[in-house]
Amino acid sequence: MCGILALILANKLGLAASDIHEGLGLLQHRGQDAAGIITCGEKGRLYQCKGNGMVRDVFDAQQLMSLVGHIGIGHVRYPTAGSSSHSEAQPFYVNSPYGIVFAHNGNLVNAAELRQFLDKEAHRHVNTDSDSELLLNVFANNLQQTGKFRINEEDIFTAIKGLYEQCHGGYAVVAMIAGYGVVGFRDPNGIRPIAYGRRGSEEAGYDYMFSSESVALDALGFRDVIDVQPGEAIIITRNGVTSRQLVSKQPFAPCIFEYVYFARPDSIIDGVSVYNARLAMGEALADQVLRELGADHDIDVVIPVPDTSRVSALQLSHKLGRPYREGFIKNRYIGRTFIMPGQHMRRKNVRRKLNAMALEFSGKNVLLVDDSIVRGTTSREIVQMARDVGAKKVYFASAAPAIRYPNVYGIDMPTPHELVAHNRTTPEIASYIGADRVIFQELPDLIEACRKFNPKLTRFDTSVFDGKYVTGDVSTEYLSMLDASRNDSAKAQRDADAPETIGLHNSFGAKRD
Known part of the structure; x- marks a missing residue:
């Protein structure tokens, strides 16, 4: 389980990192293994700070001031796939095409097939064991197919629709396209939660934020909170909000364990x-x-x-x-x-x-x-x-x-x-x-x-209690693979073997001592 945020400010001179940092603190209960923020400044340049630990451990005032830009996304992580090494800390980034930043909450059940596709057909390098990086590269590969110098909303919706067809499981995603805006979408069954809201006025302009839980939106003054629907994608730029329902035939089945344990009691998820x-x-x-x-x-x-x-x-x-x-x-x-x-x-x-x-x-x-x-x-x-x-x-x-x-x-x-x-x-x-x-x-x-x-x-994902997986594509072989990879001894071995390749960064290509 992880916490994700994305923010776009109406004021281009504003610093998104401050609100994102505060929002991640409000979502800390969703993940305590790692935290990260990437922002986008003038001319599309990206700035990042991420690493292992709690939000308070990863960021200080100087680092937040160096995360310039009025657009950004943030993530707090606890590991489901991969290890607890620095290299697994999100958000993830690819420079081609267009400069895409990605943060994800959930898990894919066809990760092995996607990894093979990206390697053998798309020829995209995947650097970690995280299925979040798989989602990012599938999205990037779909956008790459446009071959355009500049993309539009139709291109983004087409890329996400293709991702829905390729990526199976439960996931909520926020993405940032450098110099363009932010995107939020949710798996076709709505298993993992995500909502968005706005603050400001029509005269002064609106700030928009995506969040895993409404509590972060409420605390930061965002109103008119709307749950992203299953199979829906939302694109937010300085010109406004565009939404599209890309998948509509799957049963809506949010994870019931959100209400039991994970979510804060002051959150409202899917109207509950x-x-x-x-x-x-x-x-x-x-x-x-x-x-x-x-x-x-x-x-x-x-x-x-x-x-x-x-x-x-x-x-x-x-x-x-x-x-x-x-x-x-x-x-x-x-x-x-x-x-x-x-x-x-x-x-x-x-x-x-x-x-x-x-x-x-x-x-x-x-x-x-x-x-x-x-x-x-x-x-x-x-x-x-x-x-x-x-x-x-x-x-x-x-x-x-x-x-x-x-x-x-x-x-x-x-x-x-x-x-x-x-x-x-x-x-x-x-x-x-x-x-x-x-x-x-x-x-x-x-x-x-x-x-x-x-x-x-009318339905929830209750698979941990009854073994009925709502996506209908969870095989015995996949469960056996999970059994081998998720047990505590296997995780401990992965963490011991994982190289510590990424520390805290203030900007791409400039490592902080």
Whole structure:
């Protein structure tokens, strides 16, 4: 999962980098492995700064001032394909044709075929293992076919339509064409989110920004926020906005895990408030607790695992008639353990990240509420922490159903044998994490918790729960390849082998010491 932004200012003397930097900070929850910004100045010259680490680590005031230009795109990354080396940091750039910059959130399921096509037929060099670079080169190759000195909107739409036919999977993309403008588009099923908005006035002119989540648009003063539709492409230049629906026959199926975990609660995605969806998840989960434990249950207190589950836990406690308490205090300077590369790193950081208060646990039967249970590593540590400070019984409730299948559309969900629910019953999962009982949300209840706020969403990508992949082209062979390449040991080996080829840059061809 990654966060993407693109900005074009009405004032050609403005510096886009400042707003992009602030926007990336607001999307930091979507990726903590790397960050990058590329801007476009006068005469189409590009300026960049990117590298591994959090937004605050990659950029300083001097670097931001050197990122001149009123157009730019930004990216925060966590790795799904490729490694965690500097060379994987986005945005990516190709100089031919026209100078194209690209940032991407998602994952392609036919990357191997595209890599072969680009090598043998298009003769385009791909420098990394990232499928984002594949998307960029497919787009660039399609634009190259025009053979024109200058391109127009029709050429861009034609190139994106060709990309839709060639690239399969879940993806949201922002692109910048040097000296021209910015482009945003979304996969034909709308699996990965992207929206855009504007600020300013007709008299002074409008600034436009694309963002993975509406929260960045809201915080930076952008209004009239519109979700990019599945299979739709948007071109924004200083002359205005042009949109075109390029694919329209595929089922609209946004990723439901955005509402469960990834998105900030103050975001609205495809017309659904993430906050309201999580309240509804908590209410439905309370019903499930009552079905499994009965109305005469012995729960004394409801405690969330911060931060994502707080909203659901609050609503659940209200419906159960049990007090809601903050039993875990979070160190906010430790990253999200789910998106940390490497099992050892995740396990090591759980107790650094959370501290249990004995006051809320000692002598009590507690119901811990989390958004989901993935590997079980974090859950097991948290349950043990509750017991260490005196909890009598520890029940564990998940706002999401049991995760039994890998994600192929941009979430670095572990391989099946690394998922705690894979080939385990619910009692076996409870035993593994050390809980007295584990209670999972039912999938129909989760779907309804999201769909009720936008009835037009008749389907979601729920493949991690039911193994049904909405694009319909995920083969057993592809899943086997993922199993071999995504496990923690394979990732660790890739990171050890990856050359550190790119550091922080202020402009193309000028490396910063």
